[in-house]
Ligand code: HEM
C-alpha cells in the first residue's frame with residue numbers, strides 16, 4: 001500500500017504511530033481487519049489440528065490435555081477474537097460512516113480506544129497460553145464447576161474476554177449514536193442501507209447484553225480467586241445460575257455474529273440482481289425482531305440441565321419464533337434474485353454460498369430448538385455441525401462476501417474474479433465435507449469435545465478430516481487471490497459494481513475526509529435508475 005495507491009487517500013500517512021493513534025474510522029476498521037485475519041488463520045490451524053487428531057481412534061498427534069487446550073483455544077479465538085468483531089468492528093467501522101455520508105463515527109477517539117481494548121484483550125488472551133499452569137481447558141463457555149477448580153490459566157483468559165467485551169460495548173454505543181446523528185441530508189430511516197440497519201440492531205445487543213457477560217466473568221474470577229461460592233452448591237451457590245448468566249449473553253451474541261453478515265448479504269443481492277431489494281422494510285424490521293426475540297431464548301442451551309418442563313416448553317417455543325424473522329430474510333433475498341438480471345460476480349457467489357450454508361445451519365437449529373430432539377443430540381457432534389454451518393457458513397461467508405464486495409473500494413484495485421469464484425466453490429464443497437459428516441456422527445451419538453471415540457465412528461471422522469483439507473485449500477486460494485489483487489490487481493474507479501449506496505460515490509480508495517463534497521440523498525439505497533458501473 002505505498003506508491004501503488006493514488007494521491008490523497010486515507011492510506012497516505014505513513015508510520016506505525018499514524019496507525020496506532022489514528023482516529024480515522026477506515027484505518028481503525030483496517031486495523032481490526034488485519035488482526036481478525038491473523039487470528040482467523042491461527043484459529044483455522046488449530047481447527048485443522050483438532051481434525052487431524054480425530055482422523056483415527058486413540059491418540060494420533062497430541063495427548064488428551066493438549067487436545068482439551070486446543071479446542072478451547074480454537075473456540076475462544078474464533079468466537080471472541082474473530083467472529084464477534086469480524087463484520088461489525090472491521091467492515092462496520094470502514095463502511096458505516098461512508099454509507100451514511102458522514103466524515104467519521106460519532107466518537108472517533110472512543111473508537112480508537114475500542115480498538116486498543118481489543119488489542120489489549122487479544123494480547124492477554126494470548127498471554128494466557130504461555131503463562132500460569134498451562135492453557136485453559138474448559139471450552140470457550142468456561143462452565144462451572146470445572147472452570148472454578150481447574151488449575152489451568154482460566155483467570156487470565158477470563159480477564160481477556162472481559163476486556164474484549166468492553167471493546168464490543170463501546171463500538172456498539174458509537175454505532176448507535178452515529179446512525180442516529182450522522183446520516184447525510186435526505187437519508188431518512190427508510191433510506192438507511194440495510195447494512196446500517198443490521199449494525200443498528202447489532203449495536204443494541206452489544207450495549208445491552210455484553211455487560212451481562214462481563215458480570216458473569218467477574219463472578220468466575222471471584223469464585224476462583226476469592227472462593228466466593230456463588231456457583232458452589234456446598235456453600236449455597238448454584239452452578240445452573242452460571243449457565244443462565246452465560247447464555248443470557250452468549251445466545252444474543254450469536255446475533256452479534258450473524259446480523260451484520262446478513263446485512264452484508266442484503267447489500268450484495270440487489271446490486272448483482274440489479275433490482276430493488278424485495279421487502280426492504282421487512283428486512284430492516286426483521287433485524288430488530290431477531291435482536292429482540294433472540295434475547296429471550298437463551299435457555300434452549302439448557303434443556304438437559306434440569307429446568308421445569310414448563311420452562312423447557314416456553315424456551316422451545318420462543319426459539320421457534322426467532323426462526324421466523326431469519327426465514328423472512330432468506331425469503332426476501334431469494335425473491336430479490338427471482339427474475340433479476342443476475343451477474344454472477346464473486347460477491348454474489350459468496351452470498352449464495354452464505355444463503356445455502358446458513359439455511360443448512362438454520363434448519364438444524366430447529367432440531368436443536370425443539371426440546372424433544374435436542375435431548376437426543378445435546379452435546380454431540382450434531383451441535384458442532386450446526387454451529388459451524390451457521391457461524392462459518394454464515395458469518396465467515398458473510399465476511400468473505402464483504403471482502404470481495406468492498407476490497408475494490410478500499411484498495412482501488414480488483415482481484416482475479418475467476419479465481420475468486422473457483423475458491424468459493426471449493427470452500428462450499430470443503431465445508432460440506434467437513435461439517436455434514438458431523439450431523440451424522442451426532443445423530444449416531446458421538447459426543448462433542450471428546451478426544452477419543454469408538455471404532456464405528458471412524459469413517460465419518462475420516463470424511464470430515466478430508467473435508468477440512470479441502471476447506472483449507474479453498475481458504476488459501478481465496479487469501480492469495482485477495483492479496484495479489486490488493487497489491488497489483490487492475491485499478492478500478494469509484495463504482496465498479498454499479499451500486500447505489502453512498503460509499504460508491506467517493507473515490508476508490510476514499511480520501512481521509514471521505515467525501516469531497518457532502519452527499520445529498522434523494523432516493524433509496526437500492527434504486528439503480530441511472531447508476532452505471534464505472535470500472
Ligand atoms: C477449517 C476450519 C475449522 C475446523 C477444521 C474446525 C474444527 C472444529 C472441531 C473439530 C471442533 C470440535 C472440537 C471438539 O468438540 O472436540 C470445533 C469446535 C469449535 N469451533 Fe471450529 N473449526 C473450524 C472453523 C471454525 C470457525 C470459523 C469458527 C468460528 C467462527 C469455529 C468455532 C468453533 C467453536 C466455538 C468450537 C467449540 C469449541 C468448544 O467446544 O469449546 N470453528 N471446531
Ligand SMILES: [Cu+2]
Nearest residue numbers: 251298300301
Ligand atoms: Cu442459543
